[in-house]
Amino acid sequence: MHLLLAAASTATGGDPLFAKGIGFAVFLIVAVKVAVTFVVLLVATMLMVWFERKVISDMQNRVGPDRAGRWGILQSLADGTKLFFKEDLLPERADRRLFRLAPYLSMVPAFLSFAIVPVGGIVSVFGHHTRLQLADPPVGILWLLAMSSIAVYGVMLAGWSSGSKYPLLGAVRASAQMISYEATLGISVVAVVLVTGSLATSAIVAQQSSLATINLIRLGVVPFVLFWIAATAELNRPPFDLVEAEQELVGGFNTEYSSVRFALFYLAEFMNTITMSAIIVTLFLGGPNGPHFGLAPTSFLAAWLLPVVYFVAKVMVFLFCYVWFRATLPRFRYDQLMDLGWKVLIPLSLGWLLVIASILAANTTAEKIRNLAIAFVALIVAGAMLLRSLQLGKATVSEEDLHS
């Protein structure tokens, strides 16, 4: 165990905590980290629910929740308490075991995917050095993709096991949508991994130490925008919230859920929003990096406080933007959603990846120009083929329409 972890820490990423072997103190530190992450994430989720309701009410010229606590800040606590005391209904036609399992399948990955997010730099606690990050496995960012794939099961099984048609429709939409956009999400991550040369999130963050080297700029904005759009779709947040389109599907995949199980879905949804914002910050905006104003790197302020403040501030920007999207954008139609995913985002992300790879593969300027030229020719050919196929597809569809 010790050797394995030590090997991991010498490879890309890895937590220096395990370098000296695992004693009681190390175990304790990890346990505290787990507990703190769990609690902070829960509290942050509750605040996020409140924040969303408050900001969206501001944008809709309303007052919003203002009864529970000052500025209604305890509203989600009150809602949660209420939900816990409500009757837990189990539909007669439900697949009982899956119905009970589904909320946890969406809740647990939401928690787990936050584990790889670096919240701060390396700090020392009682002589032990550790990262302000729950886990730093060498597979790093792949963990996120794995977890977000498992979360699809939560939504899908919830809809399927309800034994009711609207949840099933919502679940089918959800799985189709999440799988479609996961491609774009993955390809954007590949661009980051290519330029970093490591999957570990700590290494990804470490390379973005200044404004000029953050991936947003290094990769040329496009992967960032694609990742953001795809992440919004992964989260089933507006304008991609077809999964729970109230007007069409009653409530979507969670229609049959009530009480605690409903609360778990709700919590998972908002927790995922926070996690995805944190991942975007990690991948493209340098995570907890920021100006240190000449402070000694070992001082409390520079080691503990500033990185966390930068991280939270960056995440807040994205959380606000998600609420802003919800207040502004109308929902996509289902075919528009699929068109955007398959015909725009995936080709664009693949093309951009090709350009980045062709630049990275070259050592000299001459090679660079040659590679880029080849890439552009390939892109033009591929683009022409894509356009032609889209045209053909459209022609077939309209012919079918005429005959029917």
Next chain:
Amino acid sequence: MGALDGFKVTFKQIALPRVTTPYPAEKRPKPDRHHGRHVLNRYEDGMEKCIGCELCAGVCPARCIYVRGADNPADAPVSPGERYGFVYEINYLRCIHCDLCVEACPTEAITESKLFEFSFTNRQDAIYTKAELVVSDDGLPKQLPWEDWREGDDERTSAWVRATSPSGSAEFEGRVQWSGELGYGTRASEPDQATRDEETGDAWFVFTENRGGE
């Protein structure tokens, strides 16, 4: 910006004043002719205006008013004239506040205050009798424990409210056509609409006009 204009719109809303008011804590001003809980008015000399004619009970579409008239005792008359309202009851579980009783009343005896927030816990409390309806000696409505009176709710309870301009005819604007009442005397008329608009009279209308003019 085209497609992104929407983001500007939603962002600007944050700074604009709220449309909603946090209701029980803060209340919107009520319009002058708001229909609330009734009062039975008295003349300046303290005599009751009600003559027990039962026109209000006859016109009431909800049948919530019960009136029984009686001859005025010669030694201590309750109202000027021959008869007075001996029993006067309004059942607020039925009343729809349509104000037809106020329109029907020949002596401006029954009018409505601005109070609408009152809730009772038993049926007996819902039936208001003369003891509750007739204005007190200073001309103000009697306030019951379950009624949520706010400042200004008990003013403007007289026939002034309906008689400023009958049928909306501008000819009658500014003419006093109502009798005096206990505690207030004869109330002055409302300024005509043009003057009132200039003076930005009622906050309610100012508010809605501002919103519309944006």
